[in-house]
Amino acid sequence: MMWQRDCCSSNMEDDVSLKFHQQLLLISENLVTEDVEALKFLCTDLLHLRKLEGVKSALDIFKLLMAQEYLNAEDTFLLAELLYRIKCHSLLEKLGYTKEKVQERLHEKGRVSPYRQMLYELSENITNEMLKEIIFLLQNHLPKRWITLSALDLLILLEKQGLLTKDNVQILEDVCVTVSPDLLETIKCYKKAKDNKAANFTQAFPELNLELRGEFSNVENGSKNMTSYKMDGPHRGFCLIINNVNFNSSQRKGSCKDAEQLERVFTWLGLDVRTYTDLTSGDIRSLMQTWQDLQDHEDRNCFVCCILSHGESGAIYGTDEKLVLIRTLMSHFTASQCPQLAAKPKLFFIQACQGNKIQRPVYVDTGAQTSDLSSMQDSFPLFESIPEEADFLLSMATVDGYVSFRHIEEGSWYIQALCSKLQLLVPRGEDILSILTQVNEDVARRVSPSGTKKQMPQPAYTFRKKFIFPIPTAPPPSEQHQGF
Incomplete structure (x- = not known):
C-alpha cells in the first residue's frame, strides 16, 4: 500500500483481524435489545439515520461504524466510549479498557456530542x-x-x-x-x-475573529496598508523539525522525504534548521522547554516549528504513542513564557492526523457562489489549539477529526504542497497567509488513487501584521535539487 494515514492507529486495513471480529461478536452477544437501542441513539450524529433505522442487532451497528471507519482493529475507542455511556462497564475489558481508562481519554477522543x-x-x-x-x-x-x-x-x-x-x-x-x-x-x-x-x-480569542474579518476585508478591498513583521535583522530565526518515524506499532514511511524538503526550503529562506528524529512525548516536552529558554531568540526575527508525526484531535503523538497537546507545545512560546520572542511571529506547521474520519469528494457546480463568511468561521474548530497571545500561526495538514495522507515514497500531500508553494510564491513577495491559501487549494485538488478520499488543510492565526519572508538571493531548492 503506497499511502498511509498520519494517525497513531496507522496501517488500518479494511480486512480486520479474526480476533477483532471475535471481540465484536462476543460483545454483541452480551447486549440486550435496550442496549442496542441505546447504541443506535448515541450513534445518531455519526451514522446516517436511514441506515440506523434498519439496525436489528449490535453487530449491525458495528458494521456501519466500520464502514465509516469509526471502528477498526487498531482503534476501538469509539466502541469503548459507547459501552461506557450505556454503562456496560464489564464489557470494556474485552477491548482492553477499563472504566477509568475510558474516562481519562474522553476529553481527547470522545465522539458522542454533549447534546446526545x-x-x-x-x-x-x-x-x-x-x-x-x-x-x-x-x-x-x-x-x-x-x-x-x-x-x-x-x-x-x-x-x-x-x-x-x-x-x-x-x-x-x-x-x-x-x-x-x-x-x-x-x-x-x-x-x-x-x-x-x-x-x-x-x-x-477575540483577536482571531477580528483578524479573520480584517484579512478577508483587506483581500476584498485590495488594501495594501497592513504593516508587516520586521524581518530585516541579522538573523532570520530558528526552525525546529520534529520527525517521528518509528513507533512501537508502525513506521511513518515517507516522512524523511518531508523532513528533507523542509530542511532545504527553510534553510533557503534563511532560517537555522535543527532536525530531531523519533522523540517520545517526554522528549518533545523537554525540547520545547529547552527552546523556550534559549536566549538566542532575542536576535532572531521569527520562530518556526514543524512537527511530522501521528496525531489525534488537538494533539500529536510521541514515538511512545503518548499524546502531547498542540496547545501545550505552543504555550512555551507565548510572550510571558518566552519574552525573547514577544511580538515576533511564531509559525507551527503540523503534519499529523487529527482523527480517523475520512473526507469524501463532493462534486460541485464550479459556477456556484461560495459560502458566506459566517459559515466559513463556523468551520474553525482548531482555534481551541491556539494560545491567547498574539503572533501565532498554526497550520494543520487537516481539519479537526480527520486523517491526513502520506505517500510512503513521495511524502505527505500537505508538506509537499507547502514546500512547493513557498518556493514558488516567496520570490513573488506573497505573505504567508496567501501562500497557505494556495496550499489549501493544492491539497484540496488531490485525491487518493481510488478517487474516494480527500484532505483539507487548515491554518488558524493570531497575527497582527502580514508575515512576508524576505526574497532569498539563491534559486529555490527545486532548481538546485532535481527531482524535488
Missing part, C-alpha cells in the same frame, strides 16, 4: 410515569395513533419533526418544568456548558 449525552441521560432518568405525563403534555405535537415505546423513541420523534435540536431544547424545558425539576436540571447543565464554551471562545 444530555438526551440519553434524560431518557435514562425518565420513569414510565413521567413518560406518560410528557406524552400527555406533547399530544398536540405527536402523530395521531402514535404510541411511544420508550423515552428514546419520543426524543427521536421530536428531532425528526424539528422540534428538538442541539441549539433549541425549549420543548424539553417546557415539559420538564411540570414533570420533574431534576430533569430540568440536566438540561440547564447542558445549556450552561454550551453557553460557557461559546463565551470562553469569544473571550479567549
